[in-house]
Amino acid sequence: MARTSIVIVGAGIMGQGLAEAVANSGTEVTLIDKTTKLAEQGVKGISESIDREIERWGLTKSDKKAILSRIFPSSDLSETEDAEIVIEAIPEDLKLKRALFERLDKICKKDAVMITNTGTLSISEIGATTERPQKIIGMHFLNPVTKIPLVEIVKGLKTDDATFQRAVEFAELLNKKWITVHEYPGYVTTRIIVPLLNEAMHVLMEGVATAEDIDQAMKLGFGFNVGPLTLADMMGLDVVMSWMENLLEELSEHKYNPCPLLRKLVRAGHLGVKTGSGFFEYDEEGNKLEGSGLATGMAKSGA
């Protein structure tokens, strides 16, 4: 078993999930963010995520020690110099991603595989900022990374087969099932879930049913683990809106136009679980408060 040198850039929620998944597979990983403080906050986030999993019986205290011992926080992008695999997990913004890959291209060794973790953006466009577009590949992990067993492996126009094969091996290291996606806006998961979420928001806004009932209907009626409005809250309403805007811009189709209710909530700073309020209300630990769902687009239920 070769010890792979894996580096993750971006210690936000996705970066944390990826670092935990890599470390849990028994492999060491470096977690980089802009400042040491941010990178260390990332490790703290992982530590808290493991604590929650211990409470849910999924891990033990000795697992925690072992996992954390394999994660090295850093603020030094030059640590990607000798890496075999570099995974970008910074915010979903094409400008930021392009700027990062331009820098990585100058630091990383020639045969390193560079993975961008994006749900909607163009791999080819990100790859074009580098002199090695054949080594750039997309891997769309879904949040929470440690729990969702799927990853979309996204081939850009120039991605070569060897790079694809390395991405497959990386997916297998993390024990994920993978599907192959040929680059197209939204891939499979985002493209299909986004209109569904948007439609649920319209149904709510038009006063057809309460948020609770809409989620209940989709859970029980179609076997969803989580209802669409709760799912949107979990993903982050700002994130959902940015996906829609990306899709709208790329494909110019009306169906990707964000529901006015979504725009309204995002403008008000109600971004879902992370702010404690979205289509539902949440306590500090992110648990949904019973009966807190919106009754229509305008009022709380029971109000």
Place this chain on the structure above:
Amino acid sequence: MKILVINCGSSSVKYQLIDTDTETALAKGMVSRIGMSASVLTHKPHDRPEVKVSGEILDHIVAIEYVVAMLLSENHGVIADRSEIEAIGHRVVHGGEKFTESVLITPELMLELRNLIDLAPLHNPHNIRGINACQKTLPGLPMVAVFDTAFHHQMPPKAYIYGLPYVMYKRYGIRRYGFHGTSHQYVAEQASQMLGKPLEELKLITCHLGNGASVAAVDGGVSVDTSMGFTPLEGLLMGTRTGDLDPAIILHIMAREELTLHEANTLLNKHSGLAGISGVSSDMREIIESAHSNHSNARLAIDAYCYRLRKYIAAYAAAMGGLDALVYTAGIGENSPDVRECSCENLEFMGIRLDKAKNNQAVGQKADISADDATVRTLVIPTNEELVIARDTKRIVEAAK
């Protein structure tokens, strides 16, 4: 022939270098706490004092490298060159129905072992990791896999079938397999020597009480029933495993706490048993200490542990229609007079009676601890799975030449 015997656990590697000509261990030791910050390698050459080295040993490959370096070391080593090691024997937990005896490790076998991971997800991956680590550190040596399940393969269908639709057995191989076979086999043979009677004429109950624990009914040298089942989770209460459980309980908990399969599996295997009940530790010594200082759940854990063991002993005597000797082995079995005494309580009616003094004296050594007038002998026999593995390895490697 000098044979390196490897037993890989999740966070430990136990090893012995055995000279099969003299059947003695030239050195034995263990790397523990692999993956944790303070890993320890304990190494004992047969003719010199034990040494301990601590360091950061993050995986099994590094652990095997440490072991080989120790065997070669100038001060603590027992061989001058790594070529003196002629073969490696590996303990492998699950052999399924396919492997009823030890086999030479080949690339094809490795594939089959991987297919068996579904049957023993907690153990076979570590065993496979150990084999891979040895292939990397000591390339080219013949290696043999010795299965924990093999000794139980003659169990009759009435003992191995579960009360599920029969098609589950046909479809997924769901049946009792049993584990710790090498240990049960070894102590049964030793008991026959101690009693001066051929194994074929003996009805024995062997209790392997380690971190994992199982009981076997050995009738005429054949394991006819054993407490571990489809996986090593069934049967006795263990360090962190539930042992026997109403299967509806786990469905109920999964629904109440919305647990995933993985979480439920970890709950049963790593958060339960002695550790789960006592809340103190998974280590019987620490639990006994806590019980002495009136920790009520520690006391409860010990009582539940011994009570269940006692029920199994009586049940297996019934299964065989009699009993000549009861054997205790492995960490707790060899070293805990308390557990032996408590688990034998109330068994006088079937002829089991301990001599208190002899029981208290028998710590980590062979002993007959029964009272003089007991009709069933109770024995303490230190297990030696490594020797069985070395013998099998020698036989198979020589046959392959």
